[in-house]
Amino acid sequence: GQQLNQSPQSMFIQEGEDVSMNCTSSSIFNTWLWYKQDPGEGPVLLIALYKAGELTSNGRLTAQFGITRKDSFLNISASIPSDVGIYFCAEHTSGTYKYIFGTGTRLKVLA
Amino acid sequence: NAGVTQTPKFQVLKTGQSMTLQCAQDMNHEYMSWYRQDPGMGLRLIHYSVGAGITDQGEVPNGYNVSRSTTEDFPLRLLSAAPSQTSVYFCATYSGAVGANVLTFGAGSRLTVL
Numbered sequence: 704g705q706q707l708n709q710s711p712q713s714m715f716i717q718e719g720e721d722v723s724m725n726c727t728s729s730s731i732f733n734t735w736l737w738y739k740q741d742p743g744e745g746p747v748l749l750i751a752l753y754k755a756g757e758l759t760s761n762g763r764l765t766a767q768f769g770i771t772r773k774d775s776f777l778n779i780s781a782s783i784p785s786d787v788g789i790y791f792c793a794e795h796t797s798g799t800y801k802y803i804f805g806t807g808t809r810l811k812v813l814a
Numbered sequence: 815n816a817g818v819t820q821t822p823k824f825q826v827l828k829t830g831q832s833m834t835l836q837c838a839q840d841m842n843h844e845y846m847s848w849y850r851q852d853p854g855m856g857l858r859l860i861h862y863s864v865g866a867g868i869t870d871q872g873e874v875p876n877g878y879n880v881s882r883s884t885t886e887d888f889p890l891r892l893l894s895a896a897p898s899q900t901s902v903y904f905c906a907t908y909s910g911a912v913g914a915n916v917l918t919f920g921a922g923s924r925l926t927v928l
Contacts, residue, residue: 712854736916745818745904745919746857791856793917800845800864802917806856 709792709805716782717813724808725776726792735768735775736793740807746791750777782812816840820905820920827895827927835890835923837905843918845908846888850874850901851922857904863888895927 709726716722726735734753738746750761752768752775759766765778779786792805821836839846847862849872859872863882877899879891892899902924906917 709856738919743922745906745921746917747919748916751916793857795917800847800862802859804849804857806854 707792707794707803707805709808711808712806713809713811715811715813718782718784720782722779722782722786722810723776724790724810725774726805727774728794728803729773731772732794733772733797734795735766736795736802737764737766737775737777738791738793740789740791742788746789749790779810782810784812784814786810787812818905818907818918818920820903820923822923823921824924825926827892827925829896829927831895832891832893833895833925834892835903835905835925837888837890837920838886839888839905839907839918840886841907841909841918842885843907843909844885846882847872847906847917848878848880848888848890849904849906851904852901860890860903892925895925897927899925900927901925 707726707728736751737749739749740746750759750766755772756770757768763780789807789809791807794803819838844865848860849857851857858874860878861880863869866882869880902922904922905920908917
């Protein structure tokens with residue numbers, strides 16, 4: 704099945720460092736979503752992006768919808784231990800019920 | 815307001831046994847779906863429903879059945895469990911309204927098939 708290419712697969716960083724992860728696709732999309740999954744829980748929405756070039760922040764998180772509409776990145780500034788988890792990008796094609804998920808970036812923060 | 819509730823949270827089955835994973839939502843969302851999460855595979859869609867009485871297959875439907883008799887409930891049935899169905903299962907919903915296309919997930923059900 705179709706999936707988004709998400710990188711890196713995993714990251715180990717020191718507390719206080721900035722983090723960057725991205726998602727790419729061979730297709731053009733209408734909506735990019737970024738989710739975080741805490742250990743033992745379901746994914747929770749962090750940021751939704753609806754227009755090419757859109758840059759949106761949510762606290763220490765910033766995400767951008769690529770101009771080509773084929774990619775998106777998520778940045779986390781000044782990481783803290785509770786940032787640990789799996790981050791998923793997802794795409795939704797408007798007018799359909801179809802979502803496609805990336806394979807996830809597993810983040811570990813070392814205190 | 816509970817959102818999306820999944821039960822059970824954990825289950826161990828023997829090969830060939832049957833069981834049902836329950837999903838209930840109190841948000842009056844039209845769309846409900848089941849995903850499975852496996853290491854390195856992300857989230858893959860099993861089945862989905864766009865309203866009571868309407869279901870359709872997703873990416874990996876084999877070995878699973880669903881039904882949607884009410885807006886609130888969307889159970890996932892395993893008729894004869896296999897070790898390949900060991901996974902974490904998530905139910906997810908959204909309203910379908912314009913501009914409200916964000917999936918809301920339950921906390922997950924971890925299934926082990928021996």
